[in-house]
Amino acid sequence: MYWSRLFIPTLRENPAEAEVVSHQLLLRAGYIRQLAAGIYNYLFLAQRSLLKIQRIVREEMDAMGAQEMYLPALNPAEVWQESGRWSVMGDNMFRLKDRFGRDLCLGMTHEEVMTGIARGELRSYKQLPQIWYQIQTKFRDEPRPKSGLLRVRQFIMKDSYSFDLTPEGLDAAYQKHHDAYCRIFDRCGLDYIAVEAHSGAMGGSQSHEFMVVSDAGEDFVAIGRKSGYRANLEKAVSRAKPPAAPDPEGDLHPEEFHTPGQKTIEDLVKFTGLPATSQMKSLVMVADGKPVLALLRGDHQLSETKFAGALGASDVRPAHPAEIVDWMGADAGSLGPVGISDKLRLIADSALQGRRNMICGANRNDYHLKNVTPGEDFQPEYLDLRQVEDGDGDPLDPEATLEVRKTVEIGHIFKLGYKYSESMGLRVLDEHGQEITPIMGSYGIGVERILTCAIELFHDKDGMALPVSIAPFTLVITPVNYADEQQKAAAHQLFDAAKAAGLDALLDDRDERPGVKFKDADLVGIPYRITVGKKLAQGIVEVVERRSRASRDIAIDDAVAWVSAAASGK
RNA sequence: CGGGGCGUGGCUCAGCCUGGCUAGAGCGCCUGGUUCGGGACCAGGAGGUCGGAGGUUCGAAUCCUCUCGCCCCGACCA
Known part of the structure; x- marks a missing residue:
C-alpha cells in the first residue's frame, strides 16, 4: 500500500487525556480515536493489527478442534434470568427495552446463550465433547473506564465453552486451552505468565489467569522467580517476613x-x-x-x-x-x-x-x-488471612522470596463445573439411557489487551516496537526523496519484490522530508524499514530493525530476502 | 457512588484571579517558492457558537447558578 493514500493520522504531541503509554501511543500513532468514555474507534492501523491477532487466535482454536460460531450481542432478558445472572450482573450490564417494552441486554459474555444452544440440541453422550467459540464484541458498563484500551465498555473477546461428560473430560479441555493460550500468546510475541487465580463469582474449581507484567495493570500477582510460584494476590500465600525485633522472653501477663x-x-x-x-x-x-x-x-x-x-x-x-x-x-x-x-x-x-x-x-x-x-x-x-507482600518468603522455596507485580489480564480459563448446565437444565443421555448433566468450562481472551500489552512491553521514546506477528505492516520502504527518479524507481522495485515475497509492505511515497517519514515509521512501530537514499548509486540500501535500531547496508537485490528471513525468524 | 482535575481552531496550550478593542501562540492544514538522511525555511491564507443553558452587568472566555462531557485516585471489576 502507498502511505500517501492511507489514513494514518499521527500526532506530534501527546493528547492530554492519555496517561498510560499504550494509550498515548495508540492515539499518537493514529491507531484509535475515542468516541466516548471507554468506547473507541479502531482506525485502519488498529484494525489491521487486531485482525492479525484474531487470525492467530482463530488458527490456534481451530487447531485444537474448537468450532467457531457467531452469536447475538443483543440478548433477551429471559436467558440471563434463567441462570440468575440478570440480577447478579447489576449495573455492569447494559440493559435496554425494545418497542414493546421487553427487556434486553448487551452480552458481557455468552455462557447462557451457549448453554442454551447446547440444551436445545445436544441429546446424546455420543455428541460430546464439544468446544465452541466466538470472537465477538462484548459490552460491559464499567463504573470507570480507563487507560485507553485496557478497561473499556465495548471490546472484542474470544471466548470458548467446553461441554464434557466427565470431570476428566473437562480436565482435558482445560489443558487444551491452557496449551493453546500459551501458543497464542507466544505467537503474539508477549512475555506472560500463567497464574492460579481466585475463581470469584464464576464459581468452579480451577482457574488460571494469563497475565502480562506491566505498571499499567490493575491486578497484583505474586511471583516466585526460582520456584515458578505464580498466584493472583487474592489467592497467593507466603511465609511472612520474620519479626523485626525478638519477642520479650518470659511468661508475662497482659x-x-x-x-x-x-x-x-x-x-x-x-x-x-x-x-x-x-x-x-x-x-x-x-x-x-x-x-x-x-x-x-x-x-x-x-x-x-x-x-x-x-x-x-x-x-x-x-x-x-x-x-x-x-x-x-x-x-x-x-x-x-x-x-x-x-x-x-x-x-x-x-x-x-x-x-x-x-x-x-x-x-x-x-x-x-x-x-x-x-x-x-x-x-x-x-x-491464612494476610495479603502477600513483595519480599515475603516463597511458599515453595525456603530460601527464596516472592515479588508482587502489577499485571494486565489477557486471558482467563475456568472450570465452570455444573453451574450453567444445571441451572439451565442441560442434559444428555448416557450409554445406559440415563440423563446426565454435562460439565462445562469457559475460556476468554481479550483481543485488544494483547495489542495494548504488546505496546506496553515493547516501546521506546519514539513509539511502538511491535512484534512482527501483530504489527499492522511488516516492512516500510522509505525513499529519502521520492521526487528523485532513481530513488522512486528503486523503491518501487523493492516494493514489488516485497509483495512477491508475501511481505506485508508499505511504501512511504509521501512528499515529506525524510525526518518526518522516519519519525512516523518509528511511531507506528513497523518492525522493518528499508531506506532508499544516497547509497543507491552504489546499489546499496539500508535495512533498519525497529526493535533493536540495528541498521545495515545491503545490496538492493538482497534487501527483501534479508527482511523476509529476519521477519519469519521472529 | 465518594474525592480531585480539566473543557478556548485538528493537536498542545496562554488569556480567566483583577470583566472592556477585530480572542492569541506553537504545531498541523491550504497556496506559491526554496529545500530534501531524523518532525525544514520564506511569503500568503483558511479555520474558533471560548462544552451547553440560564443569570449578573452598559459590556462575559473571564463573575454566579445549574448542567453535560472527559481524565485521574478510591470503591467496583464473569
Missing part, C-alpha cells in the same frame, strides 16, 4: 498502659519504640451479618478475599464505628482480642501463631496492652 491519642500502628511504633511486627492489628469485620475480630501482625494487610473464603462468607464488610463501640467497648484505634471472645469470633492470621508478649489495644480508649500472647491470653482460630 499489662495495660496509657496511650493518649495513639490510634494507628504507626503511632504505636513511635510511641512504644517497638516495630510494627511487634504490634497486633485488630480489625472488626462483619461476615454474613456476624461480627468477627480479625487479628494480623501490625505490618500486614487483611485480604478480604481470603477472609471471606476462610469463613465461607459471601458478604463481608468492615464494621461501622457504632457497631465497634457496641461490641468492643472502645473505638477503632484501641481494640484488641483480650476478653471479648464471648462477643465476637476471634480469628488470627497464621503469622501470629507462636508469637509472645505483643502489643494490642485494650478495648478502652487511649489504652493498650503489652505482653499479650496469642493462645494464652486469648484463643483464636489460626487461618
Whole structure:
C-alpha cells in the first residue's frame, strides 16, 4: 500500500487525556480515536493489527478442534434470568427495552446463550465433547473506564465453552486451552505468565489467569522467580517476613498502659519504640451479618478475599464505628482480642501463631496492652488471612522470596463445573439411557489487551516496537526523496519484490522530508524499514530493525530476502 | 457512588484571579517558492457558537447558578 493514500493520522504531541503509554501511543500513532468514555474507534492501523491477532487466535482454536460460531450481542432478558445472572450482573450490564417494552441486554459474555444452544440440541453422550467459540464484541458498563484500551465498555473477546461428560473430560479441555493460550500468546510475541487465580463469582474449581507484567495493570500477582510460584494476590500465600525485633522472653501477663491519642500502628511504633511486627492489628469485620475480630501482625494487610473464603462468607464488610463501640467497648484505634471472645469470633492470621508478649489495644480508649500472647491470653482460630507482600518468603522455596507485580489480564480459563448446565437444565443421555448433566468450562481472551500489552512491553521514546506477528505492516520502504527518479524507481522495485515475497509492505511515497517519514515509521512501530537514499548509486540500501535500531547496508537485490528471513525468524 | 482535575481552531496550550478593542501562540492544514538522511525555511491564507443553558452587568472566555462531557485516585471489576 502507498502511505500517501492511507489514513494514518499521527500526532506530534501527546493528547492530554492519555496517561498510560499504550494509550498515548495508540492515539499518537493514529491507531484509535475515542468516541466516548471507554468506547473507541479502531482506525485502519488498529484494525489491521487486531485482525492479525484474531487470525492467530482463530488458527490456534481451530487447531485444537474448537468450532467457531457467531452469536447475538443483543440478548433477551429471559436467558440471563434463567441462570440468575440478570440480577447478579447489576449495573455492569447494559440493559435496554425494545418497542414493546421487553427487556434486553448487551452480552458481557455468552455462557447462557451457549448453554442454551447446547440444551436445545445436544441429546446424546455420543455428541460430546464439544468446544465452541466466538470472537465477538462484548459490552460491559464499567463504573470507570480507563487507560485507553485496557478497561473499556465495548471490546472484542474470544471466548470458548467446553461441554464434557466427565470431570476428566473437562480436565482435558482445560489443558487444551491452557496449551493453546500459551501458543497464542507466544505467537503474539508477549512475555506472560500463567497464574492460579481466585475463581470469584464464576464459581468452579480451577482457574488460571494469563497475565502480562506491566505498571499499567490493575491486578497484583505474586511471583516466585526460582520456584515458578505464580498466584493472583487474592489467592497467593507466603511465609511472612520474620519479626523485626525478638519477642520479650518470659511468661508475662497482659499489662495495660496509657496511650493518649495513639490510634494507628504507626503511632504505636513511635510511641512504644517497638516495630510494627511487634504490634497486633485488630480489625472488626462483619461476615454474613456476624461480627468477627480479625487479628494480623501490625505490618500486614487483611485480604478480604481470603477472609471471606476462610469463613465461607459471601458478604463481608468492615464494621461501622457504632457497631465497634457496641461490641468492643472502645473505638477503632484501641481494640484488641483480650476478653471479648464471648462477643465476637476471634480469628488470627497464621503469622501470629507462636508469637509472645505483643502489643494490642485494650478495648478502652487511649489504652493498650503489652505482653499479650496469642493462645494464652486469648484463643483464636489460626487461618491464612494476610495479603502477600513483595519480599515475603516463597511458599515453595525456603530460601527464596516472592515479588508482587502489577499485571494486565489477557486471558482467563475456568472450570465452570455444573453451574450453567444445571441451572439451565442441560442434559444428555448416557450409554445406559440415563440423563446426565454435562460439565462445562469457559475460556476468554481479550483481543485488544494483547495489542495494548504488546505496546506496553515493547516501546521506546519514539513509539511502538511491535512484534512482527501483530504489527499492522511488516516492512516500510522509505525513499529519502521520492521526487528523485532513481530513488522512486528503486523503491518501487523493492516494493514489488516485497509483495512477491508475501511481505506485508508499505511504501512511504509521501512528499515529506525524510525526518518526518522516519519519525512516523518509528511511531507506528513497523518492525522493518528499508531506506532508499544516497547509497543507491552504489546499489546499496539500508535495512533498519525497529526493535533493536540495528541498521545495515545491503545490496538492493538482497534487501527483501534479508527482511523476509529476519521477519519469519521472529 | 465518594474525592480531585480539566473543557478556548485538528493537536498542545496562554488569556480567566483583577470583566472592556477585530480572542492569541506553537504545531498541523491550504497556496506559491526554496529545500530534501531524523518532525525544514520564506511569503500568503483558511479555520474558533471560548462544552451547553440560564443569570449578573452598559459590556462575559473571564463573575454566579445549574448542567453535560472527559481524565485521574478510591470503591467496583464473569
